[in-house]
Amino acid sequence: MLEKSDRTTLKILADQLGFSVSTVSRVLNGKAANYRISKDTETTILSAAKELNFVPNQLARGLRLQKTLTIGLIIPDISNPFFSSIARSIEIEARKLNYSIMLCDSHESTYYEIDGLKQLLSRKVDGLIISPVGENDDHLKQIPENGMPLVVIDRQFPKLNCSKVISDNYHGAIEAVEYLIEHGHKKIACIQGLLKSSVNQDRVRGYIDAHKRHNIPIDSSLLVGNSFGEQNGYLGAKLLLSKTTRPTAIFALSNLISLGAMRAINEEGLKIPEDVSLLSFDENPYSDFLATPLTTIAQQNNNLGKMAMKILYEQICSPETYKPIKVKLPTKLIKRKSVQQINN
Amino acid sequence: MLEKSDRTTLKILADQLGFSVSTVSRVLNGKAANYRISKDTETTILSAAKELNFVPNQLARGLRLQKTLTIGLIIPDISNPFFSSIARSIEIEARKLNYSIMLCDSHESTYYEIDGLKQLLSRKVDGLIISPVGENDDHLKQIPENGMPLVVIDRQFPKLNCSKVISDNYHGAIEAVEYLIEHGHKKIACIQGLLKSSVNQDRVRGYIDAHKRHNIPIDSSLLVGNSFGEQNGYLGAKLLLSKTTRPTAIFALSNLISLGAMRAINEEGLKIPEDVSLLSFDENPYSDFLATPLTTIAQQNNNLGKMAMKILYEQICSPETYKPIKVKLPTKLIKRKSVQQINN
């Protein structure tokens, strides 16, 4: 009689069947034919493995094979819908490819990012998908240098030698601001996110270039903020709304920023879009249902995750021949009610 | 000269220093004193390890120590803000305790839940936090039976022999429905979630008991729906609103359900709360900013995650003496504008 247990190992299985560990291993890995193992033996082992609910120890397997079928994911804030939707699409794609995910939340802090990175490396993940905090990439450079497959998403560093999957933030911002300009706005404020991040820089560049294209002077006092969080949106909007001549429109560079801005606008007793127009980066499930349905620049969240995982997988499969690629996904302006046409 | 590499192992370190692997290992684990290793040797090894950027291989370590400092997390939908905020608080707490997290998204499907479970077990996680899909717990029973620490959150099974951290869904629902009743509502509809889940059953029980308490007959045609997703909210609301005598209030049993319901209400050209009141389980960052600020039953998401992780840790630390506990966190009614007082 076979003894059932959670801790069934190859050895236990082999002992109970009277075969050697190697034979059992070979059968279980579908290599019976290669090693001339008889059909009889094969079926015996296979059925016993099923009956005993044998599950190979992936630690041992990983140690021996030097691969873990695990990838590491580092993102700045899993509770942010933008990142959690990306995480989800990565998870789905990873599972299809038989990979599991180790998750680290960097809390928008490079310190935690570094710490998480260390954890993941010590656990010998086969590859990494990172949405970097974005201040600094010194700690990231060693990753490709050591041959560890890496795909960076959302935020990038120009000099980092790895694949990148990002949104076309520059053109997204251009489209957003031009839309505002077309609606007669000239005093367009921008509440920006983390200054050093590429996302922010690209969006701000779009903001500025759109002004230039239309020969609208830029009032640098209308460019405020320094973080993608809600607090910053709130503070930024407060600041903007307290100016003697208020901006007619606010361009919020993230979903959390616009949430904070809405709180401030509310508090000031102002109405969107009558008193101030609002246009925000990032589409949300609730954008349609807000007090004023929000006009947004939507990113392809699902595709961001899916492509990142696919690209990472390519690299894992053929590390030598692999060349880093960069994919830039277009954004889409979703028009709703938060931008008003104004007179000149 | 010491050679630097990403793949520094104990052996490499030992060879370069002229010590044995065991000595190096002991020093690095702070056991120098126990084995009478000289201060000199200790500092030499320590500084070399730092210089070579030695990071122990956690696979090997896990194999030897039979513990991985990793916990598995299975949740139904990481892109749902409710779960992603829980995931975040778990991550934070886990990191404090020096644990990493393997994430599985079950996509609200028991099939994927089982698959994820298998992956996590094969990777030898030290413990599991699961928010079960909730249809069935056959696959979960084996976990505590095999001595694997397990904490279940949000959704529970009465007969499952493990710790549980849940919200007080019953009283939450009671409070919600009584609030509606106090506002004069008698025709209160309820769009429910996954029928078999404990969360749903507790909330529905609260819904029913609140009616009984106030001697209000229950119209079973007002109890619709069968999933926590948005589609179900939309469909449920459509159905309810098409009735010849519409309900005056809708109690949505999840954030996604209320989102769907709002879409339906919108589509029907109705206003909240003038035409129909809406009260929803789950607080959201955007609840305040909706067309009609939403009255909600807030759960303690952060505490759910934090406590789950703490309890799991307790069990991991002392598996023998450990007794499963159940914590039930109170909910809180957050009053906004989506419930209207009506005349009788």
Added chain:
DNA sequence: ATTTTCAGGACAAACGATTGCGCATCATAA
């Protein structure tokens, strides 16, 4: 001058899997 004692560290097994070789056994051919 022996025997103890202790500092300082090395050896080797073990964790659970994979895999290059090698070793029987048996039938067939020379």
Added chain:
DNA sequence: TTATGATGCGCAATCGTTTGTCCTGAAAAT
């Protein structure tokens, strides 16, 4: 009868750590 080749499977090393036990030389005790 003896090579010759299939056939069918086991041995043992290996991945990188940890840890119980053992070894060596020198100082201290007798």
